[in-house]
Amino acid sequence: MTTASNEVSEIDANARFPLSLLIASAILWLILSGVLAILNFAQNLSPSFLADCSWFTYGRLHAMQETAFIYGWVATAGFAVALWILGRLGGSPLRSLNWTVVGTIFWNLGVTIGLIGIALGDGTSISLLHLPDYVQPLLLVSFGAIAVTGVLAWTGRQHRATFAAQWYAVAALFLFPWLFSAAQAMLVWFPVRGTLQAVAAGWFLQGAWTLWIAPLALSAAYYLVPKISGRVIPAYDFASLSFWTLLVVGGWTGGRHLVGGPVPAWIATIAIVSCVMLTFHYAVTAINLRGAFGKSSISLKFIAYGVLAYVVGGFADAATAMRSVSEVTQFTWVSVAQTQLANSGAFTMIMFGAIYFLVPRIANQAWPSASLIRGHYIAALIGTTLLVGSLVVAGIVQGRDLANPATSFADLSAHVRPWLLAATASQALLVLGNIVFAIHFARVVVAKPTVTAENLFSQPPVMEASVS
Amino acid sequence: MRNGLIFFTGLFAAVLLSWAGIVLSSHAQLGKLTPYFDENEGKAFPLRPSGVAGQGQLVYDDLNCAVCHTQQVRRPDFGSDKARGWGDHQSVARDYIYDMRVQLGESRLGPDLANVGIRKTPYDSEDLLKLLYSGAGTMPPYKFLFEKRALAGRQPSDYAMKLRGDLAAPAGYEIVPTARAQALVAYLLSLNQAYEYPEARPVQPAAAKEGEHK
Numbered sequence: 001m002t003t004a005s006n007e008v009s010e011i012d013a014n015a016r017f018p019l020s021l022l023i024a025s026a027i028l029w030l031i032l033s034g035v036l037a038i039l040n041f042a043q044n045l046s047p048s049f050l051a052d053c054s055w056f057t058y059g060r061l062h063a064m065q066e067t068a069f070i071y072g073w074v075a076t077a078g079f080a081v082a083l084w085i086l087g088r089l090g091g092s093p094l095r096s097l098n099w100t101v102v103g104t105i106f107w108n109l110g111v112t113i114g115l116i117g118i119a120l121g122d123g124t125s126i127s128l129l130h131l132p133d134y135v136q137p138l139l140l141v142s143f144g145a146i147a148v149t150g151v152l153a154w155t156g157r158q159h160r161a162t163f164a165a166q167w168y169a170v171a172a173l174f175l176f177p178w179l180f181s182a183a184q185a186m187l188v189w190f191p192v193r194g195t196l197q198a199v200a201a202g203w204f205l206q207g208a209w210t211l212w213i214a215p216l217a218l219s220a221a222y223y224l225v226p227k228i229s230g231r232v233i234p235a236y237d238f239a240s241l242s243f244w245t246l247l248v249v250g251g252w253t254g255g256r257h258l259v260g261g262p263v264p265a266w267i268a269t270i271a272i273v274s275c276v277m278l279t280f281h282y283a284v285t286a287i288n289l290r291g292a293f294g295k296s297s298i299s300l301k302f303i304a305y306g307v308l309a310y311v312v313g314g315f316a317d318a319a320t321a322m323r324s325v326s327e328v329t330q331f332t333w334v335s336v337a338q339t340q341l342a343n344s345g346a347f348t349m350i351m352f353g354a355i356y357f358l359v360p361r362i363a364n365q366a367w368p369s370a371s372l373i374r375g376h377y378i379a380a381l382i383g384t385t386l387l388v389g390s391l392v393v394a395g396i397v398q399g400r401d402l403a404n405p406a407t408s409f410a411d412l413s414a415h416v417r418p419w420l421l422a423a424t425a426s427q428a429l430l431v432l433g434n435i436v437f438a439i440h441f442a443r444v445v446v447a448k449p450t451v452t453a454e455n456l457f458s459q460p461p462v463m464e465a466s467v468s
Numbered sequence: 469m470r471n472g473l474i475f476f477t478g479l480f481a482a483v484l485l486s487w488a489g490i491v492l493s494s495h496a497q498l499g500k501l502t503p504y505f506d507e508n509e510g511k512a513f514p515l516r517p518s519g520v521a522g523q524g525q526l527v528y529d530d531l532n533c534a535v536c537h538t539q540q541v542r543r544p545d546f547g548s549d550k551a552r553g554w555g556d557h558q559s560v561a562r563d564y565i566y567d568m569r570v571q572l573g574e575s576r577l578g579p580d581l582a583n584v585g586i587r588k589t590p591y592d593s594e595d596l597l598k599l600l601y602s603g604a605g606t607m608p609p610y611k612f613l614f615e616k617r618a619l620a621g622r623q624p625s626d627y628a629m630k631l632r633g634d635l636a637a638p639a640g641y642e643i644v645p646t647a648r649a650q651a652l653v654a655y656l657l658s659l660n661q662a663y664e665y666p667e668a669r670p671v672q673p674a675a676a677k678e679g680e681h682k
Contacts (some may be wrong), residue, residue, distance in 0.1 A: 058535065125533075247673065251531075255490065262559040263494065264560060330547075402576060409579060
């Protein structure tokens with residue numbers, strides 16, 4: 001599919017500044033959200049920590065950390081990777097990148113104002129929609145501006161036939177504004193009545209994952225796995241069925257968090273059935289992307305971890321949606337662990353792999369240090385695994401204690417404490433790895449190319465393989 | 469997937485379908501839910517919360533209390549909600565029709581608050597204010613909801629907190645809850661799902677009812 005000449009084409013050259021800007025903001029948001037997450041965990045261990053400062057009270061800090069992660073890191077990193085892929089597969093240089101630059105600046109501004117607004121108490125208590133009402137329209141408009149480039153790359157593509165990576169990227173860019181504005185309208189501007197709000201919030205929460213975050217990650221994985229491994233995707237015929245399964249069934253999993261709640265029982269039942277149906281999508285994804293495993297390329301190592309986390313997370317979602325399981329795991333750290341597995345495990349790891357692959361190509365500059373990449377990989381690998389693992393154990397302990405009415409909340413928190421301590425430590429490790437990543441990225445961007453592009457990319461796999 | 473128009477129509481239809489299926493159809497079912505008039509009591513339930521309680525809900529919302537506290541009681545045979553004294557019967561949609569922003573909650577790091585206004589342990593506004601001021605166990609203190617004022621020879625305020633030990637205000641000062649703290653407490657005390665609606669009663673022959681949903 002690729003030749004060495006592709007690696008130095010001007011498709012990447014003109015995207016250098018806009019994509020670097022997106023990636024730089026993404027990494028900074030990731031570090032910020034990681035630091036906020038550490039502080040938030042520390043408050044679990046020592047409740048009076050920062051409690052006297054209303055800006056950083058537990059609930060607001062939690063909302064800020066989530067917002068910085070989703071609207072900071074996920075959105076901007078996802079944009080960078082999706083736009084780059086659409087440009088590459090569209091076969092011509094990205095157009096209207098000025099829109100992307102302006103959109104990125106206003107998007108970052110919007111998220112910054114949003115975080116300050118949450119700290120001041122203007123935020124909402126809706127998951128993934130904590131942003132104050134006054135910045136949500138700004139984000140919507142900025143999203144549109146950034147996505148213009150992607151739309152043009154799609155409509156102006158050289159080949160009529162499209163690839164799985166394109167479907168996922170286009171779906172993510174096209175569907176998020178609909179989801180986001182529908183959720184705003186129903187929950188913030190004209191709130192629906194009573195527990196319908198919980199139903200709408202659940203629909204948005206699951207939709208954001210299945211129609212936006214997961215497609216962004218899959219787009220990168222579907223593009224890079226065959227490209228780096230040099231093998232075609234096995235069972236590719238099933239990829240489109242798997243794509244439509246995710247898109248059509250995904251939104252119906254919205255009632256997953258409402259099992260046993262004050263909503264009609266059919267909402268939870270449909271969600272459980274949908275979660276089980278989605279395992280078909282996860283199984284096909286695992287088969288399609290199995291080429292990611294056991295390769296020496298460092299990009300693929302990140303992506304392999306991400307794919308594994310994605311598939312395991314999908315099956316875990318189906319298992320915990322079951323009423324008998326959710327009776328214990330609902331409202332516990334297990335749900336937090338699942339979110340972490342999806343966001344930090346699947347999405348973030350795949351994005352790391354993609355960024356390690358694409359940055360040298362847009363910057364015309366090799367990563368200066370293989371050991372820094374390896375260090376980041378080890379920190380991310382251990383940090384994410386330990387974080388998810390300790391939260392799962394904490395959640396099971398918590399769920400059992402909650403099920404036993406004789407256990408007081410004081411005992412419960414004592415039982416959970418060691419596991420939260422481990423989670424805090426792993427979150428710190430993740431932040432450390434990400435700081436290494438940030439420094440490394442800054443070195444690539446700042447340095448002037450010393451090697452001509454032809455020499456740098458004459459053997460495309462070298463950059464990835466050089467690390468191991 | 470060569471045809472872009474069909475592709476985009478498909479994408480849009482996928483979202484629209486799930487939205488219509490979940491949100492719109494539950495809106496059809498719940499959107500016009502009315503209060504239930506009990507002829508024996510001569511009152512309609514749920515009771516409409518006071519204006520102060522409504523303000524308190526905004527405080528609850530912006531402090532994001534729902535990160536640690538749920539406000540939903542699950543049915544007696546599903547979890548230990550009843551055994552823990554959080555409520556005698558399950559919460560139903562009708563309990564929430566007056567809520568500006570429903571706070572079902574996502575996590576139970578602290579107890580459920582659906583019925584905190586009628587807790588068995590004597591809970592009055594003074595207890596709740598003390599709890600907010602001092603924190604308890606894993607609950608952080610919320611001292612920023614209180615004001616420390618110099619007495620400067622005045623009489624202490626009627627609302628001044630009666631605190632003892634380490635928490636007590638230094639001589640010549642008093643600690644007074646702000647309007648936000650009082651609104652929050654009024655909201656918490658208004659949380660009451662004691663009234664049992666017909667739909668909250670456990671379904672006796674479970675098998676027969678399940679079939680109707682299909």
